[in-house]
Amino acid sequence: MSSRQNTHGQNQSKLFVPEPPFRPGDTPDFSHIKIPTEHSPGRPDPMVDAYDTEPQATGLVRVLKLDGTICGEWNPKLDADTLRAGLRHMLLTRCVDERMFTMQRQGKMSFYMKSAGEEAVAVATAMALRQSDMVFPTYRQQGILMARGWPLKELMCQCLSNAGDKLEGRSIPVLYSVRELGFFSISGNLGTQMIQAVGWGMACAYRGSDDIAVAFTGEGATAEGDFHYALNFASTYKAPVILNVVNNQWAISSFQGIAAGQGKSFAFRGLGFGLASLRVDGNDFLAVYAATKWAAERARNGGGATVIEHFTYRKEGHSTSDDPTKYRPKSEPDVWPFGDPIERLAGHLISLGEWDEARHEALLKQLKAEVRESYKEAESLGTLASPSKINPATMFEEVFEEIPSHLRRQRQELGI
Amino acid sequence: MSSRQNTHGQNQSKLFVPEPPFRPGDTPDFSHIKIPTEHSPGRPDPMVDAYDTEPQATGLVRVLKLDGTICGEWNPKLDADTLRAGLRHMLLTRCVDERMFTMQRQGKMSFYMKSAGEEAVAVATAMALRQSDMVFPTYRQQGILMARGWPLKELMCQCLSNAGDKLEGRSIPVLYSVRELGFFSISGNLGTQMIQAVGWGMACAYRGSDDIAVAFTGEGATAEGDFHYALNFASTYKAPVILNVVNNQWAISSFQGIAAGQGKSFAFRGLGFGLASLRVDGNDFLAVYAATKWAAERARNGGGATVIEHFTYRKEGHSTSDDPTKYRPKSEPDVWPFGDPIERLAGHLISLGEWDEARHEALLKQLKAEVRESYKEAESLGTLASPSKINPATMFEEVFEEIPSHLRRQRQELGI
Amino acid sequence: MAQMSMIEAIRSALDVKLSQDPDVLIFGEDVGYFGGVFRCTAGLQEKHGLHRVFDAPIAEGGIVGAAVGMAAFGLRPCIEIQFADYIYPGYDQICSEAARMRYRSAGEFTSPLTIRTPVGGGIHGGQTHSQSPEALFTHIAGLKTIIPSNPYDAKGLLIKAIEDNDPVLFLEPKRLYNGPFDGDPNKPAVSWAGHELGEVPEGHYTVDFEQARVLTQGDDLTILCYGTMVWVAEASAKAAGVNADILDLRSLMPLDLEAIVKSVNKTGRCLVLHEATRTSGFGAELIAEVQQHCFYALEAPIVRVTGWDTPYPHALEWEYFPGQKRTIEAIRKIMES
Amino acid sequence: MAQMSMIEAIRSALDVKLSQDPDVLIFGEDVGYFGGVFRCTAGLQEKHGLHRVFDAPIAEGGIVGAAVGMAAFGLRPCIEIQFADYIYPGYDQICSEAARMRYRSAGEFTSPLTIRTPVGGGIHGGQTHSQSPEALFTHIAGLKTIIPSNPYDAKGLLIKAIEDNDPVLFLEPKRLYNGPFDGDPNKPAVSWAGHELGEVPEGHYTVDFEQARVLTQGDDLTILCYGTMVWVAEASAKAAGVNADILDLRSLMPLDLEAIVKSVNKTGRCLVLHEATRTSGFGAELIAEVQQHCFYALEAPIVRVTGWDTPYPHALEWEYFPGQKRTIEAIRKIMES
């Protein structure tokens, strides 16, 4: 309990309110977090009794050590080409984020959200899945779209709400929908996708398919009822789903302890429902990949759902709308002890002799050019600042399958 | 999976749907349930680390063996007078239930709900608490009102919706509200009271009081979001509350597995949030008492919330509106292996030499007479079948603190 | 033709769709083995299998949310919320998700799901088993809201709802499940047996949305109503001795505005009935449209007879219910002005 | 007197009540250390203590539910829902619990709680940061619904809300947080500085509920509006060259029907404005009451200018927003009929 708790009490309050370890002005020090280097919990058979995953739910599944070498049972043994592909997708994600953030600052779009520091979660998950597995993302898994190869221009047009936005400029930036790539329409309402994913998974089982559904939520949004419904329905109907909790330590300005309370880990919540549960180093591309493969195998084989907590860190602000230095020390991202997922995977490839600084620089340069090109193309179709080329009549479409008479009357009222 | 699952499949569905072990026509056999007689998990210090309650959350806290003798660490060492008081409250509860059920069948009231088989949960909890601790009950904890001495006539008038109903006949029967006895207004909406209780507990802490809040939910209603909110907020703010889950095996026609899914116990859900969690033999008056005392001590001392699952059995229908033999074997209540809470406590008192058959019969007779008398008095104030003596003007009152103009106009429209 | 109660008609609709379309499935609290607390799904699990008709956890938000996922996948879930009073935990999934899925994804994902739920009072259900929340849904863009008043319509509209590619809220006036009800609780209960509208075809048929049903035709006034109030309207008009155009709206969204406007332009007088609380009830919307489109034809203010702006009380149920007495008074008042 | 923006006025109201009444406490998502995404609670935690102003888990149902328990205990929680678009997970606790607690317990337990939440569009928030759900609350018996249009009212009404012994939904038009807005997005943003209604007393004062504010008086027509639309109404009336009675309703429930009726009986013409979707919006309720009470005075149909019955689109925000163009057209139409 910090000084704030004690000094400002005006009554004899005994109400406990958790606080983050550091606030602006403090010098962040994470030496209390023990980084289990060699001691990743083992890899049980994917069909293990859910309760036997308790060590995995409370420990931290890791493959990549901070020095780039590998340890433990979870090594997915990926070939160098696959690793390089992963690195490329993550780097591309970061480049796109950088560019779009800057463009937002220049008034080209209303809003943007980066995923810096969390790229491994999205990219490795996507690479470990089939494309026919539907992912139910939040706004911070754009890495999936890179991994599944969505043309950058499409993504950018959505953010620019311009004539190229196949969603007709209806939603704020980053709320993509890409059904053909197994990417579910992102909701602005936190948490709702979790139980929808379970419904989708139940539908897969109902149809006799062995595709699965894979949902993501931030750790903050686990507090919503929809997360509870997801755990409960997944447990009751043994739904073939993976429920990912991306614990990036922050929910806008609230530290993870507001959602976690006295809980040891978010993964442990899954155990409460008899679901297999893994807590994974989310900055470790290989660990995320291996955990997802494990859970997917379990789900496809009728073993039901797995909860995976990805322990990671949101390196930047929540979105273009906030300044993180208002609620956490400026240096906190730099001293976060689990490193950067891109650097760690690059370091591993380098230690394998499959990568080097020069190639890295070259790749980065190439990706930046690619992003610049795509952005130019996208911008040529308009920005939010330019007069919209979207036909106002589209506003009345797709509310229903067919435009009902009252919407036709309203459209006429608007004079179109 | 039963035959229903396989024979009626019209597609290649792999969707798993849980089913109860027995349905009408089956011969129920609970020999698979192991009754841990000597092996109640131990009683840790109430301020123990929550995660160390895992044995209690998955085992079954017991004191009374089926033979009436006592075992284990949880014996609350109550004197004979207290035990007899508990017995009396439970018996009274059952007598009231019987009478009211019969009266409902005779058309005197619209609805009634018994608590047969679950009396120990309500009565022992109430006796282990202070009256200033607010309980947030469901409709099946009328035993608390017996233990806290609410005049039977008051209870009956509420059920009869007559002139003596201090709730002005506004709610259906059994939705009592008795603030002066620390009994919160029962909601018809399942689950909502759980998070409200946490709010109440936070308010106790905020005011510096060491009173606590004690909530009850059926196992079925744990699936509601409010249960999740309750666990989360209780964990985050270390709220001084006890969250009771009364697992009476049935939620109307749905067996407990619909809510439990693959979960080992409902208590374990508490562990998922880092809350102390106990699974208790709910038909064991002494165990319920001891567990509640333990949790109350923990809460008052700043240890935060405890989740208690009371493992019990709903011996009768859900309410006057259903016939349980339509969805479970008629004999199931009789072969339920944990006995009857009243008989078990009586047996214990008899084994102590503090009770005998004759006294039991005499008490029962006396309670029945008391109930009969009270009911006669209550009925003299009207029943639902007789013309209501409640002033229609009351319908417009207490919607707001003061009657606003639109309600005054509506009252005039009704001609009053 | 068979004789069916409204419960049987609903069950028949479900049975027809389960038989025809393998993508239809049903879940909800107690709907499986037991067949629902009102018996609407009785026998369907046994006939169609456990994986097509099954019990759900007591979590209305979960039930709707799972159905949204299934519907987006391509199934046609038809879910039951045990009482409309308990639909609020699912409100977010209905309004923010089901209703907007098609729009926000530009048609990539849709929500062809049906939510059945019993509404209305008259069974001594008190404030938590009597509500009529239709207006809370008609305000939400992207939802259709349907409410039948008899077995024939119930079956045809429910089949239509399940086949519709948009989310449909299907409200079942529980007081009409077993028979029509004219608002007088002191008369012996009437059953659907022998009633013309209880004659229901066994197989597949649909009743269109956005089509009001004209019960009676008359020049004195127009009565706009739906659900239980349809029967109260009929009895009241008779008792008041007026020749009324009584329109059973059936479909609130989309609304058959054409029929309404035509009628009021003819009669010049309009009464609006509903059981729901008055303020911001659906009656307000009807009045807003009628006064706009029929202003110059109107000879008297449009009157609404509704539930009061209070919770639905238990003992005073019949003082709350907008029955014949208040309806007749309103008719008289309209005719006198 | 100080000059305050609406944000500052709201913050000042909270500060006054936190200082005066130890039973007042504030919680919600990001309201603690950070001071809220719109900064309405900035500095309050530091001043009043962590246990009086604190962050909550992202669970609107939990936030409302906990507040219901605290309020029943005897505290006066004032909670924030980050955007009204996210209030639906708390809808059940608001409607089924807070609104009915007093009634169902015959006054034993009450719900003196205030729910603050930003509403309305105009900030490019798209369909999930722009909604105006007031009608979903005015339909619920037992709730009060308040919506200020300027700093002075915001502070006085918010203090009144916190002191009220019933649950109050306090809707904050986010487009007005930093300045008035006449509906023209192409004009440079105006701030509250120097505006008469930005002059706000530092200390305690209240503005009564059920009291419409009369902006301008005129005999041509009555414009009923609230929130952001008040400013659109004023600019539009001016541009249309009409002398209008413009009523800023401020309190939707309870409603100042007297002022409304008096005005329409005088002008004989009425325009209703709101940003929310039209069907079953609060405008329908206003029209229903006006036509009932002013029928014989009305010279033209009452017209409503509202948001369309679609989700609030992002790129086409200004085609959706009921701005001056549509309002002026409506005024002309009313004046011509």
Ligand SMILES: Cc1ncc(C[n+]2csc(CCOP(=O)(O)OP(=O)(O)O)c2C)c(N)n1
């Ligand atoms: C139902 C709902 N409540 C509140 C919000 C506002 N909101 C948007 S993002 C956010 C924080 C989410 O934090 P977390 O779940 O940890 O995800 P992260 O942003 O860290 O990826 C909040 C409160 C929302 N979008 N939906």
Ligand SMILES: Cc1ncc(C[n+]2csc(CCOP(=O)(O)OP(=O)(O)O)c2C)c(N)n1
């Ligand atoms: C929100 C809500 N959903 C559904 C119901 C209808 N309902 C009343 S009791 C009940 C079963 C509850 O079962 P459980 O929680 O196990 O409690 P028990 O009756 O066994 O004591 C249901 C579904 C309700 N009252 N509230």
Ligand SMILES: [Mg+2]
């Ligand atoms: Mg986060």
Ligand SMILES: [Mg+2]
């Ligand atoms: Mg139960």
